[in-house]
Amino acid sequence: MAESAAIRVEGLGILFRRNRRGRRSLKDLFAGTSRRSRPGEFWALRDVSFDVRPGESIGVVGRNGQGKSTLLKLVAGVLLPDEGSVAVNGGVAPLIEITGGFVGDLTVRENVRLTAGLHGMSRAEVNRRFDDIIDFAELAESVDTPYKHLSNGMKVRLAFSVVSQLEEPILLVDEVLAVGDKAFREKCYKRIDELLAEGRTLFFVSHNEKDLRRFCTRGLYLDKGRLALDAPIGDVLDRYNADYNAG
Template structure:
């Protein structure tokens, strides 16, 4: 039986409200010790009791509303975040299309940053050199490749980052809203690159709010809500669950707003001063 390339078992991570999550080993032991004593009232779990297996060559869309733990899940898979409960295990390295300009040094040129980021992701000097022209051609930065990155626009940084990451030979591709930026021509190029990587047999975990993109790339969908896996099936099944949940949430909000309005009107009516009595006409 084929072994999963990514496996999550009872996966959970806890955040303290108003504090930045740390990934240091020291924090891991501090948090696990605190969890044994009981969670603080200002802690919340963006993900908890999450279980799934992803197999080589799978294309999985992670679906959910904002704040349901989609991006957090990708960061747990990469190892950027450390879980507080359970584990997530992967076989093979990850090519992360997440925060594409991360790792760039503003004082270094585009050329120097290609070498830096490529090396940080495990590419050898020979591999970087052989892929360099493709990276520059894709990013369309031939005239700026020797300019310090601090002078690049955000779009230029994203194009360069996308160009570097998609040249990584790693078997797992993680995409977090990477196609939500850039102009139409750039998005078309990105679609072509991802199509090519999937044909090579890469494993894809894809986060997007676009149903069209999810259906284009993904055969399977995982719908997250309230930090848990609600549906793990075809991408259509996951999208249907998401839409039903969104409609139910919108209905609850509308009903709550209506009840609050009625309560406010009743309160104002109760606090209104009583009308003065009508004058009594004298009789003879």
């Protein structure tokens, strides 16, 4: 990958089934052949190509079901493409399905250590950042409470706090700012501002136009699984709104 690209997506396509993820056969995987859709299958994304430079803030927009979250999961490595490729230059801090990976019977303290470790933090790093994680999440009084007894809002605060402490250069965000109360959302905004000021790369999926304009300089508009427009975020939102209003 060229040194200037933090993320490079080339000819990307992924095939889904109506009831579950369509998977390639072993022959396809080893031979590198692409798949044609069969009855009951559809291309969630196809022929998508773009580069993201280090330090860029990219907003991904489109109606529900157009492939936005799927694209984010492909960049994160959660899903594998059926066509094309995704190359990521550096580690990622994924704010995707944010409460996933936590264990209900473990305490908040145990979950912080487990989850941070799974994201690549060393034990020394976890110890050094532990108080900051708990303070940001506002869970000092619940640190020895089993995770399953937390409210949904407390779970989201904890998850955001852990992932936002990662030092990875690329931040992947999927609608996480739509959750939590107003005060906590403002804390999230400030934290993302801090990360961007450090030169992090942001890849942000959202329906919130205000958030997209605040954080992003460039936009990708997905329509029917294809990249309809790659342009400054204002132009992308204008095009998306025009299409939406036109029905």
